[in-house]
Amino acid sequence: MSGHGEHHSVPLSVLLKRELVNEKIEKPEIVYGQASQSKKGEDFILLKNECQRVMGDGVSTFSVFGLFDGHNGTAAAIYAKENLLNNILSAIPSDLNRDEWIAALPRALVAGFVKTDKDFQQKAKTSGTTVTFVILEGWVVTVASVGDSRCVLEPAEGGIHYLSADHRLETNAEERVRITCSGGEVGRLNTGGGAEVGPLRCWPGGLCLSRSIGDADVGEFIVPVPYVKQVKLSSAGGRLVISSDGVWDSLTPEVALDCCRGMSAEAAAPQIVNEALQAKGLRDDTTCIVVDILPQEQPHTSVRTQKKPMKGIMKIFRKKGSESSSHTNKEYVEPDIVRELYEEGSAMLSERLETKYPLCNMFKLFICAVCQVEIKPGEGISIHAGKTNPGKLRPWDGPFLCSSCQEKKEAMEGLRKSGRHRGSDSDD
Structure with missing residues (x-):
């Protein structure tokens, strides 16, 4: 028998089990699919899984998913696809640990978007692009967006969480005020005789959006400063749907998620595109990326099986009592909550690049x-x-x-x- 005060050894099997459980919590499995139907050939996507980086506390991985919906040509969308990620990463110091790196992402995304826009403008091309840019690090999802492509999250616990902003002038009153205060004009197309048609546009240029990368012929009040939202999922995971307006002009998020329920991510993306085409036909480039964030042992199907998701925006999702965790050692499982870590949509750089939150030495x-x-x-x-x-x-x-x-x-x-x-x- 062990004497009083002696250290008790822990069986190797228990240590390995703890390590495996922690690894599953820290590193979900990322499974994705994508589909597109082209009308103008101006939609582009970026898919990068298992990107490696060396940090102050070791080597870690992250995944990147980007959707670029170009207009007035493809130059801006192609340039953003090829350069945006590097511009974001170059704005993050190399000596940060994992938690600091995640905390630095919101401001690095702002810096990367603005630099990409600034560099592209020097090429004297007038095309523009929307951008929805998603970075996954463990269970943390960070989304930056300009324009009207969107990203929605359906956590395993239920509900729909909107991770991007809609920068259409027709629906965003705050952006209309910002543009007019900056010297721009907002109005509909005048066909003569006082008749106005179509959606609200920014003049000069006639763009329907208030934020984009590119669009050098419209005016500086069309800004590249992204709306950024960062959330941390529970270890139960969730599903992301990233789509261009070709999808969202035809389907609500509820319909998009319902139509592919029970399908793998690879099957879900073309199903959503087909559903959008059946609803209104091929009016625009229609592109969809579906990303499943899963516990390692989870089968590659939709993370939820109930018929309809809960409606509305929810910031905290709790698991139902009837759903039990597959992990037997509860001590090492994170709480079943999706937490909002960061959200900011201001177009003012002085507000987006300030140093108080969450990292002072960036x-x-x-x-x-x-x-x-x-x-x-x-x-x-x-x-x-x-x-x-x-x-x-x-x-x-x-x-x-x-x-x-x-x-x-x-x-x-x-x-x-x-x-x-x-x-x-x-x-x-």
Whole structure:
């Protein structure tokens, strides 16, 4: 018998079981499918599973899913697909641990979107694109969006959670106010004689959206600053549906999720596209990505089997009492709750790149917070410069912008015209 105060050994089988349980909780299985029917050939997708990165506390993996719905040509959608991810990752310091990396994502997404837009404008092309960009790290889902492509989440516990914003001027009153305050005009197409038709548009240019990447011929008040939402799923998982407006103009989220219930992600995506085409025909490029976030032992079918999801937006989802966890060791299983970690949709860079939440050391003193170029001492401009009510902020408080990014910031806020090119279709 062991004497009093001696250490009791833990059987290897128990240690291995704990390790396996923790691994299942930390690393869900990601299964996805995609489908598309083309009308104009302007929808593009990005699918990257198991991307590796080296962090301060080891090597970790993440997955990326992007949908780019171009308009007025394909140049902006292709450019964003090829460059956006690298621009986002370059805005995150390399020495962060996993939790810090996740916390830094919302601001890095803002910086990456703005840099991608700024770089594309220098090519003097007038096309534009919506973007819905999803990064999965463990059970954490981070979504950034501009335009009217959307991402919805159906957790295993039930309900529908909207992870993107709709930046159509017709439906977004706040964006209409922002554009008019920045110097733009919002109205319908005038066919002559005072008759107005169609959806609300931004003038000049006539774009129906208030946010996008590209669109150099419309005006700086059409901004690339994304709405960002970050949630953490429970270990029960969930299903993401990422689709262009070709789907959402035909189907509600409830119908889209119901029509593929019980199907694998690979089968669900074409089913949603077919359902949209049956509803209204092929009026636009119609693209869908379905991503299932599953416990490792979960079969590759829809995570829920009940006939209809709960309606409305819910920020916290709890498992029903009749549903039991497959993990036998409850001590090591996360609570069955989907938690909202971050949500922000402001178009103001000074509000999106501030340093209070959730990480104070993300921005370096002599590096531009947007384009990541080095800034000589004394040349950086604080993101808070020009604030009428700076509060406790001082002129030397960062993060800082280079002169060209400061010009873009002021132009987006309606304070000045930028020097970006307009109205050219050259292929530089």
